Amino acid sequence: MSRLVAEIRAPTGTEPVRAGRRRLGRQERLAYMILLPALGTVFVIVTIPFVIAVFQSISSDDGTLIGLRNYARALSNPLLYEALRATGIYALIVLPAEILLGLAFALLVHRTVRRPGLRATLYVLAVLPLVVPPVAVGVVARLIYAPGYGVLNYLLQSAGITHSEIQWLGVPILAMGSVATVDIWQWTPFVYLVLFAGLQTVPRESVEAAQVDGATWWTQFIYIELHYLWPLFLLILFFRTADVLRVFDHVFILTGGGPGTTTQLLSLYMYRIEFKYFDAGQAAALAVVVLVSISVLYALVTRALPLERT
């Protein structure tokens, strides 16, 4: 936009106009007009609800302003820390697994698959999990893990690996693992696609020069490819962390947050506070806290990203 403004500000032979006082040029007005619907939409569906949430977070049910009391209640609720703990464990399982698996697939395909047709097929296969609604994924996963009729137990018992049913959704550690595997299945392809695209930007000459110098696949990765992938890792980490804080559907369907509160992630907890406890003030306070935390995280990640700035 600054370049556009600079062009528009080019004088037309008359006296230069002082910044802030000048009239908008025709192109500039057009630019603002084109932006207006998008800005209006953002204002209606993001800004207004956010302002309402902030207002709710500092008021009681009858609209009386109560300062930070809702924040104090939200932050002193021990269930919040159970939810944060569950979310942290979930993130520690899914993020490394998705990044490592996605990277492994990307490197494997980049280095071994040369036929464009096969690459395109793998691309389509990788996109499929991403477009399946999380609710459907949850329902299918339930058919896999459910006690009594779950496919996984049937296969394990048929193969003689186990002799009795494993309670995938009933034992705390297994329940967390089960809901995490669903996330890993759905989102590893996203990591793969991003990193695979990143690998295509690595200059062929650098790789060939390294190979001539006798670089192994590992040194080639560490000293050349990783340099190009690093910003993408941070990008993935940011997007996936934000996603983990929003995970809801498949966990709700698979375990409903149980056993106990083992898989009650932050989003499930906030849902309960709002729609089960109908405590709009506390839920709004939590939402604001999460939003601010995410914004801080975003600012840190953005600073760490070695992106070109104009």
Added chain:
Amino acid sequence: MQRITRREFVKRTAVTSAAFTSLPAILAACGTSTGTSNKPSKLVIAAVKGNEDAPLKKVAPKYQSETGITMEIVEFPYDQLFEKLVTTFQANGSSYDLCMMDDPWMPKFGTMGALQALDSQFGFQRDSDIPAVVYDVGTWPPPHGPVPPSEQSKSQHLYGITIVGNVEMFMYRKDKSDAPKTWDDVLSNAKKYNAANFYGYVIRGKATNPVSSDSLPILWSFGGNVFDDNWKVQLDSAASIDAVTFLTRTLKTYAEPGAENTDAADRSRLMAIGQAYQSTVWPGEITDIVEDPSVSQVKGKVAYIPIPQGKSGKGLGMMGNWLLGIPKGSKNGSAAADFIKWMLKPDNMRNYVSNGGIPIRKSILNDSSLTAANPYFPALAQSFDAVPNWRPRTDQWNAVETSYGTAMNAAVAGQTSPQAAMQKAAGEIRTLMKNAGYPS
């Protein structure tokens, strides 16, 4: 032809577009009323999607043909219906003329003042053929039991009429044993019949509402409770912990694996495929699965009885009635009330039963000619006669149930001891009720 300026063109286009986009809304507004204010062209019902509203959908066209009023049934899943109704009532919306309500929702809606009074506004009177408890459950503030502090000064009115006469009962395989009279009998039968791939008892242990519904009749029958008459939390009392220990430890020994994830559909399936001996049951599960010959292998082999007696000497079933009410925002209250009255007429209720409906009229429940097709009717009539318990009448019930149901789920999963689970739930509920202005 006169040329128009660009400004004029934009102005005319805007006016024409506004007129066209407003037209459907204007027509719709006209369509909701056909001349007289008493007879609208359409009534909109917010309903729960599932076996509860299926019979309603089948009989509504008859009302439509008799009156000319179109019946539009908008369905939502259970949780979403509650959320939708709360947000609609908060906005005093007029989207729905009638709403289906699970009976534990009545305190919330009653406290909000969200419904139109059926007795004072539309002349509803009690019918002796309908159990008194059915009217009581639709009355706010509640006619008996503790009343929330904020509601004690309000006068009682009828706000909802039951159209699904759900009461939680008990089912067992009658081809294997006689009816259990007590929970000790239930335990000994569970022990006796438990075998590989045949479970002595089925626990509906999924977190929150499912395990709460499954365990409350046992809790009450053992003398435990959620609250006493002064809203003091009783979940960590000796009787309550004893009941929870019985279910989550003693009886669980003979229960299906993965009980902590079992919901009503899983329970019915286990019974229907002949892999379970006994459990609690809701009427909807009976007609839909256990007695449906197209999916059940045990049709005719299962008996239905009221909840067995516990250590308190009583067997207390639990109300799960679905009511019809008229939102305050509805502009068609009189026509909506007429529909409810139509549903209650004996002939229409018989038609409703023949379409799978669960009746509330004693004369229908005790009609022996209907028992063959509805083997649970006598047990349901007995359950109504015994006056089943309702869930505590507080607008905080959803939150209470979430705490209790989460703790129960942890106990069923063996994650915590029954005592620790109940102490945790009791602590959370005490804080919650205190914050809500209750004396707990």
